[in-house]
Amino acid sequence: MKVGIVGLSQVGKTTIFSLLTGMNVDLFCQEHQKGTAKVHDPRVDILAKMYEPKKVTYATLEFYDTPALKINDKKERTAVFNAIQNVESLMIVVRAFENDAVSYPEVEEPIEQLKATLDEFLFRDLDVVTGRIEKLENAKRKLELREEIELNLLKRLEEALGNEQLLSRIDLTEEEKKMVGGFSLATLKPIAVVVNVDEKQFSDKNYETKDQIIELCNENGFAYVELCGKLEMELNALSEEEKMELLKDLGTEETGIQRLSRALYNQFGLVSFFTVGKDEVRAWTLRKGSTALDAAGTIHSDLARGFIRAEVIKYSDLINLGSEKAVKDAGLMLLVGKEHVVQDGDIINIRFNV
Ligand SMILES: Nc1nc2c(ncn2[C@@H]2O[C@H](COP(=O)(O)OP(=O)(O)O)[C@@H](O)[C@H]2O)c(=O)[nH]1
Ligand SMILES: [Mg+2]
Structure with missing residues (x-):
């Protein structure tokens, strides 16, 4: 990040x-x-x-x-x-x-x-949004449908910014966020x-x-x-x-x-998962909501490509029970597939085959 x-x-x-x-x-x-x-x-x-x-x-x-x-x-x-x-x-x-x-x-x-710093943020966004609006409006051709939609969206943003509203405070669909994502x-x-x-x-x-x-x-x-x-x-x-x-x-x-x-x-919506062993103990970063497959890909692309399953232990279980073995014996080690949503503090071991 x-x-x-x-x-x-x-x-x-x-x-x-x-x-x-x-x-x-x-x-x-x-x-x-x-x-x-x-x-x-x-x-x-x-x-x-x-x-x-x-x-x-x-x-x-x-x-x-x-x-x-x-x-x-x-x-x-x-x-x-x-x-x-x-x-x-x-x-x-x-x-x-x-x-x-x-x-x-x-x-x-x-x-x-x-307040003064936030005003500069608002002005910045207004600079960008009005610049893009002008560009679309001055295009010497008929706008494509996609551009018409973008123009309407930009005008909505321009109005909000004019009212000193932060854009994070207005409701935007995922589609709309994507449309202005490049700005x-x-x-x-x-x-x-x-x-x-x-x-x-x-x-x-x-x-x-x-x-x-x-x-x-x-x-x-x-x-x-x-x-x-x-x-x-x-x-x-x-x-x-x-x-x-x-x-x-x-x-x-x-x-x-x-x-x-x-x-x-x-605050920035990040979570950590851990890999542990004699060689390295390491914290890795994912966005909240990421999957076991994302975790594998973060470690190495080979692990994502050859992903079979992931062994997941909760950090708190490991600390409470004292060893990986104790966690396994207690039946608390999960064997999960690609879609498993990683939780902050998961200790993960990827089983893979390439
Ligand atoms: N007394 C005091 N001086 C600070 C503190 N933080 C930074 N400074 C001093 O304030 C001056 C400006 O800091 P700087 O980090 O360059 O500010 P910047 O312009 O925002 O990058 C420097 O001389 C710093 O040593 C602080 O907490 N207390
Ligand atoms: Mg400075």
């Missing part, structure tokens, strides 16, 4: 990108950058303890950092969104942290930053909001306009995560041992970045 990180200037986008991906990036570099982040999943750690494999592999998300959006600046907006057309989801960073040494974005209140419309994508708080706000669990931000996120189905960029940077610089100690003092077991990666993963 590809995630674009967007927001106004000096809110912490690049800081969070760098923390997520572990990449050392120059904060002044305005280039687009991409990097991969591990999705922290304690189940993988527990499985690794059980199997002691040579290799442990976590699920990943791919992140794209972007230059700042500027309010009502079409050129900047076009540049930012064109560069991340292939992302499937968007993460908006909002700054709550107070620090006069870091210049503030164009609007200061967190809720105003969020990479921002407000059709899953969105997560990350608020970058300072240490005081972090311990107070509060910052200015928080209630309004939460309400806006709930209304629109956005994921919501609070994170202290500065604290995360400090954690990042510590040894594993010191880190655990500090986290314990803070009353938690994982860093904000670990929490964030998992929240995004869930």
Whole structure:
């Protein structure tokens, strides 16, 4: 899953990108950058303890950092969104942290930053939709039936956007979604909001306009995560041992970045299945609703081609009973066919023949 990180200037986008991906990036570099982040999943750690494999592999998300959006600046907006057309989801960073040494974005209140960023999303989609409408309307020929249908749909979208409605909020059939799928419309994508708080706000669990931000996120189905960029940077610089100690003092077991990666993963409709063994314990990513055959294909195309059956054990059963054998003896190992819908936490072994 590809995630674009967007927001106004000096809110912490690049800081969070760098923390997520572990990449050392120059904060002044305005280039687009991409990097991969591990999705922290304690189940993988527990499985690794059980199997002691040579290799442990976590699920990943791919992140794209972007230059700042500027309010009502079409050129900047076009540049930012064109560069991340292939992302499937968007993460908006909002700054709550107070620090006069870091210049503030164009609007200061967190809720105003969020609204301004969402306005840029709406404007972007409006740019794309009206551009396409013009192209169809100015075609010097009779439109095909399919194009007429598309034009009507686009006009519906244009009206919604004109009313400041996110496109994810209007009812579209699968057919209609497919019709506009190629346009990479921002407000059709899953969105997560990350608020970058300072240490005081972090311990107070509060910052200015928080209630309004939460309400806006709930209304629109956005994921919501609070994170202290500065604290995360400090954690990042510590040894594993010191880190655990500090986290314990803070009353938690994982860093904000670990929490964030998992929240995004869930919000974006992804589930993990696991493969286990002496060689490797590994988490793999599927979209919710995917089948055992999809799982096989994710591991290797040969496994999908030669698919016979899949052995499925539930992670919770394995942990409760202590070993694969105990799960089998209890009759809890399923032998399933291609159509089996994979559940988050399934441990899968594909039987295949090529
Ligand atoms: N005090 C404080 N400074 C931060 C925090 N997060 C980022 N910064 C600083 O804010 C400045 C802008 O951050 P950056 O990640 O480049 O923001 P971007 O413009 O959104 O990419 C940098 O100097 C960061 O070191 C934070 O949580 N607290
Ligand atoms: Mg930046």
